[in-house]
Each structure stands twice: as structure tokens, then as C-alpha cells.
Amino acid sequence: MTQNPSIPLSDLQPGDQGEVIQVQAQGQIRQRLLEMGFIRGARLRVEKLAPLGDPMELVIKGYHLSLRRDESACILVHRVA
């Protein structure tokens, strides 16, 4: 199986799907992201960007969540077709 390269979540475009590899943030943000479901292997889909371009809306674990670029840049994902 060929793995797609790992990219930050912030690089995904609306409509793209991804799979979480790792949360690179530290401390409080890291714990919060883990609790919200950003664990290894979790599937997510980017829904849209806010009208001003940030934050992004995505679906993970069946619910909708919004993240700022600051946070989404430190989550590594594979793009999934």
C-alpha cells in the first residue's frame, strides 16, 4: 500500500478527506485536540473555510468542529481519496 505523504491539516482543501497521523502541538492544545478525537487513524473531512478564510470547519468522529489555522497547522494527516 502506498502511503500519501504526511501534510499539515491546514493544507487540506474543502472537500478533502484525511487521516490523522499525529498531533504535534504541546500542552493544553494537544490534550484538547486529543480529547476532541484527533487520535492516530481518525478520519476527518474538511467541510469549508469561514467567509474570511479562517477558521476551518471539519467533520471528525461524526460531529462538526472548527479549528483555527494555528491549530490545524500542527496536526499531521495523510490525504485520503
Add this chain to the structure above:
Amino acid sequence: MSLTIALAGNPNCGKTTLFNALTGARHHVGNWPGVTVERRSGAFEQDGLSLEVVDLPGTYSLAARSEDERVAAQFLASPEVDLVLNVLDASNLERNLYLSTQLLELGKPVAFVLNMVDDAENRGVHIDVAALETLLGGPVIPTVGNRAQGIPELKALLAVLARGESTRCRRITVDYGHDIEGELAKLETEICRDEKLEATMPPRWLALQLLENNAEAKRRVAESHASEAISQQLTKSFAFLEPHLGADGATLIAERRYGFAHGLVKEVATAPDEGRTPTARLDAVLTHRWLGIPIFVGILALVYSVSFILGKIPQDWIAEGFKALSDFAGAHLPAGELTSLLVDGVIPGVSAVIVFVPVIMILMGCIAFLEDTGYMARAAFIMDRLMHVMGLHGKSFIPLIMGSGCNVPAIQAARTIESRQDRLITILVTPLVSCSARLQVYIVIAGTFFTPFKAALAIIAMHFLGLGLAVLMGRVLRSALFAGPSSPFVMELPPYRLPVLKATLIHMWEKGSVFLTRAGTTIFAGATLIWFLSRYPGIANQEWTAQYQEQRQAVAALKLPGAEEEDRLRALQLAHESRIVNTSLAARLGQKASPLLRPILDPDHKRAEAWKDVIALTAGFVAKEIVVSTMAVIHQASDEPKPGERLSPLQVSLRDNSGLSPLTALAFMVFTLIYTPCLGTVAMIRREAGSWGWAGFTIAYGLVLGWGLAWVTVAAGRALGFA
């Protein structure tokens, strides 16, 4: 016999609606000790038992990092709690179960409510309740909170559980796998060396938090005499687990918890239907790239109009009612200290409190409605980029805008911001937003010293200045007070739901009554103090009172036509009041303090009446609109224009006698905008920020900033050649 049930669950799981359904309208609303998180409790009777329900703040976790989580975790661990009732959103089961895995570790009996089963069914998710009960090891009651479905069953179950007659609560915990369980056991052994530590919370729960690198848990351990042994074991556990399992403790534990939740959901629930949900269809419009912002602005305009234009109607009734009461009392009671206390102190004081209630209730009702429908999260989503640049949160936008109507409910509206830092900053900068009461001062001053066009321009400039300063102070406070990373913006966009009218009404009532009882006393006390300062010692001068009575009788003896007599009497009254106020403690204070304001309001040191500004501004501390009525008294000129004239007698007097120039008048407006929040706002800051310190800080920085900017106005104006 009385038992305490803690209601725990994620935000947006319908917990509060369920709480209302369980306890009816019998609530007690307060704050948790030491923090500004609302504590709601209520009780209900079932089968002769009295059951106390405490609604915990909605949290995704018990990791005790935010104020909300700390409150929830502490209360759940306390011996006060007999039973935990975990509310689960059936349409979002997996993420909701993450919290359940933590609740199960607390060692208390846990019962579950599967709420909003109708939403789940609509999405094609069918849940096998019996299987869920088995896997969770506790009774599960399906409910639809907003239609009170399942509530009688739930009450009956809670009574049975409370009596301890049920054996349905078994202890189930997540299995973290051989390696982690091994390390947990070792940590537990070390923790149990300290009996006191062991008694405060289950050792396994503490061990888990340590492996997650939780700061609060580490702090607890640091206080223990076994701390060295525990830390050593923790270092060893990390050294073993990380290379062995390829991730740190926090990741591993979160993975196992989600593993448990995921497995459970697969076992008991069917997968949701493919296709767009109603929420997705609504969001396609409401958070649309081009339509999102115009729609948001429209909704905001609607909320603003309903609150401040519609809300102004009952507000005017209240103000007029109290004015009539005070006039009536003034006309029928003998002039003197007690009458003045009643007419100029107590009645306006009570009025200053009650007048806020309609606006607070309406605005809070609107905000609760937006919050409960799920739109508030979208509003934050839409505005966050802009607000983030300003060092604030997307949810700060609504309080700031509402501040231009009235700062008091705007500060209350900041409750919707979860992060304490963001909330505090929003609360502290909201008073800079120019409110409608300050507008009345601008109208009088600008109308006196500028042409109508320039006056309008100056007034608009004040509003922009206020907003600009709020933004600037937001950035300054963020970097000065909360250095370090800002709180993460990880916000759920919950499904849209139709709110329950009853819940909104209860919420409005709570906000109104909390304001009356908590902020009301402060406002009332402050108003009375200002009355005292501005009336003594003159009000106690028997001679003056006698003279005033004689003059009145002399006018009455003239038997003038009704209207003319009234005018004369009013002029006498104004003269009498003016005499009292202009010799009062406040006036003496004004004379002493006027050098402080000289650089901004009297740069050439030519104004004989500069001290009068100080009295007016001091009185404005009660409420900004009082600046105008106080000026009318101290300048002995009515603030109501005679028919056919553009300027009121007060404005004429200001123009001809006060010595203010257009430039210093502008400086006066700038200073009025910033110098201090009114008493109502101060009382609300004290309540919402949780300490007098923050309220004092807001007054202090306002005075300094206001003085500074007024000075800049004068200096820049003079440099540009304006007088």
C-alpha cells in the same frame, strides 16, 4: 433523606433542558466558590424522597484545565455527590462517550440518559438501549429532553438508585491494555502510600491523569509526602511506555478511550444515513462564503433593534414612572433632608437599577435563543478571523456590538465565551464601547459647540474611537496580562435545534433577577453615596430651606396664571438646588480636583467654572446620562429647549458662561467616553470577572486612558491651530 445527583455531560447535549425538566422552575442559581462559573441546582420529590440535582458546566473532559472542567472534576470527586447522571447526545454518541470513560473512573455509581433519541432516529441512527446498558454497566434511560419524553421514567429510576435498591450499577472501566494497565497498577501502589491522597480521589483516576501529564494532578502529588516515589515511578512509566507503544501517555490514553467508545458505538448503534443533514443544508446558507457575513449582520441588527429599540419602550415607562413618583413626592413632602434623600437619592437610585432590567432580559433572551439554536457557534466561526487579529475570540464580537446599546447586558453576554482569558479581556474592554447613555452627553455638548454637521461627525467619531480603543486595549491586555499561548479555538459547531421557549424564559428570568439582587445593591449604594456628596452640607441648612419656602410662598401670593407660576416655581427650585450642589462636598472636591483636569479641559487656565465639570463627571459615575441633568442643576439652566429654539437654556449657558471652547468641548466628549464605566457596568464587571480588583482596574485604566486621550486631543488641536 436527601441525595445529591450530579448532572454531567458535553456542551450541547441538552443537559440544561433536562435539568429544567427534572426540577421544574425551582432553581437556585449562584456561582461555584471562587470562580465565575454558574452553579445551578434544584430539587424534585419522588416516592417520598427529596433529590437534589446539580447541573455541572458542560465539558468534553474532566482533565481540569479550564475553569469549567476544574469545577466539574472537583465536584464529582467530592463526597457530596451520591450519583452521577451522565447525559449523552444520542446523535453524537462516540464523542460523548469519551467523557463517560472518565466518569466511570471516579468510582461513583453512574446512570446514563440517552438524550435526543429523536434526532438520532431522524439521522437513521438506531441505538440498542439494552446492549448499551450492558456495555456501560449502568442503567440507560432514553429521553427527548425538550419534549419531556422519558422524564417520569428517569425520575422513578433515580429514586430507586438513590435508595440503593438497584444492583444495576456495576463498575466498568476502560481496559487500557496490558502495558498501560501494568504501569497504572505500579503508580497506584505508590499513590496508596499516602492515605490522605488516596482518600481524595480514586488512585486509578489519579494515576491516569499523571500518565496524561496533567498539571493539576501533578500539583496534587507535589503536596503529598509520597511525591518523590510517585514521580520516580512516573518517570519510569514514561520511559517504558513511550518507546514501547510509540506515543506519549496522553495520546495512548486518549486512543484507548476512543477505542472503547468506538467499539461500543459499533456494537449498539447503526451507522447514520448518507446524505446531507438539515444542519448541513442550513449551514450551506448561514456560513456561506458570501452570504454568511450579510446574514450575520442582519441577525445582529435584528437582535440589536429588539433589545435596544423595543426594550427602550418599557425602559421609558419605568424611567417616567419613577420620575413621576419622585416629582409627586417632591411636591407633596416638605423640603428637607429626608425628602431629598427620597426624591434625589433613593427613587433615582432604584430607578437606575430597575431601568436596566427590560433590556437585560430581552438581550439575554435573544442570546440564549442564538446559543440554544446553535447559531452562536456559527457567528463565532464567521467573525473569528477578524476578532483573532484583535486578540479576541469570535464570540467576543456580539458583546462588543451590544455594548453600543448598553455596556451592562453586553458584559453579561460575554458569558458565552468559554475561555476565561478571552472572556475577561472582552469584559474589560467592553466599557470602551460608547453606549446610548453617553450619546446623550455628546448630543448636548456637540450641539452646543459645533454646527449640526460637525456635531454629527464628532458623535460618530466618538463611536469609532470607542471601538478602536476596545480593539487596541484587547491587544494590550492580551500581551500584558496573558503572555504565552492564547487558549485554543477548538469549537464544536453543534447541530441546529429548535430551542424550548420555557428554557429561554427561565434563562431570561434568571439573568434579570441575578442582576437585581447582585448588581442592584451596588448600584443603589453608589447612587446614594453620590447623592450624599452632592447634597451635603447645603441640604441640612435650615436657613436656606426657610428662604426657599418663603420665596415659594411669595410667588404663590402673586396669584400668577398657572403656567407662569409653574415656571417661576421651577426656576426657584433650580436656584435652590444649584445653591446646595454648588456648595456641596462634591463641589469642594471639584475645586480641589479641577487642577487635575486643567490640562485637558482648561489648558489656558481661564475658566472660572472648570470645577463644575468635576461635579457633573462625578455624578456621571452613577449613570452617564446623569451628567446632563447634573449640569442643568449646577449651571442653573434647564436642559429642555423652549419651543422654537434649537439650544436648550443649559446649552446657551454652557456656550456663554462655561468657558469651554470647541476644542475643549471635544476633549470633554473624549473624556466622557472613556473616563469610567457607570456604576451598573462596574457592578456587572465585579460580578462577571469575579473580583472587585478587576472592577477597580477598569475604572483606573479608564481614568488614565481618558485623561491621556483628552490631552492628546487638546494638544493636537492646538498644534493644528484650533483654539
